[in-house]
Amino acid sequence: MLDGLDRSTLNRTITDSRFSLVRIERLIATSIGVIGLVFGAQTLSIALGAGVVVPGVLGSVYVCVLFGTLGAVILLWFSPRLQRIANTAFALLYLGAIAYWPVATAGVDAPNPAEPWTWYLCAIACAAAAQAFRPVLAVIYIVVTPAVYGITGVIDSTGQIIRAEVALQNALYGSMIGLVIFALIMTFRHAARRVDQARSAAFARYDDAVRQHARELERIQVDALVHDTVLASLQAADRARRPEEASLAVSMASDAIKRLATLDDPLSDVGETASLQSLVSGLEAYAAALDTRFDVVIDPGTDLAIPYPVAQNLYLAATQAMANSAQHAAGGAAAAEVHRRIVVAVCDSDGVAIDISDDGVGFDRLTIDPNRLGLRVSIIERVVAVGGSVELDSTPGEGTTISIRWTPAEARATEGASL
Structure with a gap:
């Protein structure tokens, strides 16, 4: 039974250990796709107006390759794994594109020098690197790429930097934006990993609690079965002094043999x-x-219909109370007449109340041995195992009443408290 329960529990509780991280990666990929679409469209309009001054078709290839790769980044927003490949390609191509910019445009020596339109793609390239590269490589890329842009944007044909302060300003600004994006991505990933770890630990604790609960239920069932069948029959036979007591012992033994042989409910x-x-x-x-x-x-x-396992445990607890009354209520007096009564009723509209009572000799509840299985295991623990409760009312000379109660609301509250 435990093996079956373990498999069922594991199937329900073991889930993807990267549940939150996967969602965060999708959010990052979607954000990069949206930002790439907005800034890419703006940059493309500027690039089509300014162009790249190179002989032949090289300028067109320059623009098409750069924006084609960016288009792949945008189109793959739905798949972080595929976008990671596109981000790697775009980040590397962008670094090569800005390094090649002075050659393609003649740099500041061009007839009408203007700020390179590749600047508008710098933040996207840094975000792509932050998503695709390992943290150390991403930081290096985010620091190096804006510096390369800053230098290539102010270098002349002889390799001289014309406006160093502009290059430094662009490099620092680009690195700052890139590092902020990198920090946000790392923070989200770290938080998602912590959530996944806490979630996995919670599932593990829940799984362990369920299995412990199942073991306890199985122990109660085994203890109660042994008491209800073997021990109860042996005790009844040992105490039989009169024909009616012997008849009771025979009946209990017959019932015990049937249960042990068939294990039928x-x-x-x-x-x-x-x-x-x-x-x-x-x-x-x-x-x-x-x-x-x-x-x-x-x-x-x-x-009224109640869950079958509940009915089973209520039945077994009630029959044990009946057996106790049959054995002990007369107090050993052969001529004693004992009236026994069972009342089964609905309580709280959807619950069950069972009262087993007699007007026999009764007993002092304080003198009951806590290790007695008949009351503790066969009755109380059986009912408590399904979320019910048991009340015992007995006074020497005034009879005994055992009240069994079970309602769905109390059962749910008990289950929630135990787990």
Whole structure:
């Protein structure tokens, strides 16, 4: 049972360990795509007006390759992995394009020198590097690329820098913008990794809690089964001094053999729910098997259905209370007449209340051995395991009443508190 539960739990709880990081990467890729579209369109209009002064078709190739790669970055916004490839290509091509700019335009010696239109693509190139490169390489690129642009924008045909202050200003400004973008991307990624780690740890703790809960339920079921069958039958046989006690021991032993041999559930309803009427029928059949009279009363006109595992545990807890009453209520007096009663009713419109009572000898609750399995395991723990509660009212000489309650609301509250 535990193996099956473990597989089911793992299937539900083990998810992608990079759940948040994947979403952040998609957000980064989308942002780069949007920024690339806006600045790329602006830069393209400027480039078509200014152009690149080179012989033949080299200028057209220059523009087409640069903007074609940028177009791939924009079009691949939906896939961070594919965009990473396009970002790598664009970042490298952009660095080569600005380094080649003085050759393509004659630099500041051109007849009508103007600020290189490649400047508007610098922030996109830095963002592409921040997304595609390793952090160290990304920082180096973000520092080097604006510096290269600053130098190539003010260099003449002899290799002399004409306006060093402009080059420094452009380099510092470009690096600052690029580093801000880099810091934002790294911050988002770090936060996403922390969220994923916390999420994985929470799932691991939840999975462990579920398995521990399952083990506890299995222990309760095994302890209760052993007590209800083997120990209860042996105790009844050991205490049998009169024919009616011997008959009770034989009935309990017969029931024990059937349960151990078949391990079938005593309720006939094998669906996901069990009716209240089927629960009452099971209690009546058990009373007949004990050969002890119980007046079974059901709340009239109800067709309430409850989860089958709940009905199963309520049935087993109630039958154990019945067996206890059959064994102990008379107090060993052969002639004692004990009236026993079971009331099954609906509580809180969707819950179940079962009261097992007798007017027998009763007992002092403070004298009960805490290690007694009959009350602690077979009754209380069985009911608590499905989110119910048990109340015991017994006084020496005044009989005993065991009240079992289960409602969906209390069961949900109990499950939430335990996990």
